Amino acid sequence: MKKNNSxxxxxxxxxxxxSSCSEKKSDQVDLVNEIFPxxxxxxxxxxxxxxxxxxxxxxxxLKASHLLSDKFTKFGPRSFERQDxxxxxxxxxxxxxxxxxxxAEVKDLKIDVFGDIGIATYYPHVSFEKDGEEITGSxxxxxxxxxxxxxxxxxxxxxxxxxx
Numbered sequence: 001m002k003k004n005n006s007x008x009x010x011x012x013x014x015x016x017x018x019s020s021c022s023e024k025k026s027d028q029v030d031l032v033n034e035i036f037p038x039x040x041x042x043x044x045x046x047x048x049x050x051x052x053x054x055x056x057x058x059x060x061x062l063k064a065s066h067l068l069s070d071k072f073t074k075f076g077p078r079s080f081e082r083q084d085x086x087x088x089x090x091x092x093x094x095x096x097x098x099x100x101x102x103x104a105e106v107k108d109l110k111i112d113v114f115g116d117i118g119i120a121t122y123y124p125h126v127s128f129e130k131d132g133e134e135i136t137g138s139x140x141x142x143x144x145x146x147x148x149x150x151x152x153x154x155x156x157x158x159x160x161x162x163x164x
Contacts, residue, residue, distance in 0.1 A: 036113035
């Protein structure tokens with residue numbers, strides 16, 4: 001009798017656990033098909049802020065856009081080696097400290113959001129002066145963002161210069 005009673009309790013508990021798991025699945029957000037327009041707008045504002053910080057050489061603003069973590073990575077465009085957040089900030093400080101009249105235009109911006117992760121791809125068209133010479137160029141840019149308690153932060157960057 002005790003065995004049958006214990007078995008009944010065990011089966012009932014398993015059924016409760018299984019039914020609660022299946023209920024939660026129906027409440028989950030569809031990360032693949034959901035558009036997340038509010039997050040897209042937030043990321044558009046962050047990217048506009050990054051462009052403004054670049055054009056005004058606001059290096060603290062650029063630095064603040066990165067996740068200050070060992071998990072941050074970057075490839076290119078000024079270095080072939082994988083960069084961490086410290087080397088990225090040093091590279092940007094050196095670059096923006098050596099140029100003037102920097103202008104950037106973001107073309108064909110695409111933002112996809114997967115909950116707390118956002119991916120932005122676009123073609124930056126830039127111009128600036130370095131050593132008295134005007135330089136123009138374009139590239140492909142990917143920024144991967146994580147939504148944190150401090151807002152959206154870049155966790156990975158990849159920039160590739162367009163070959164002429």
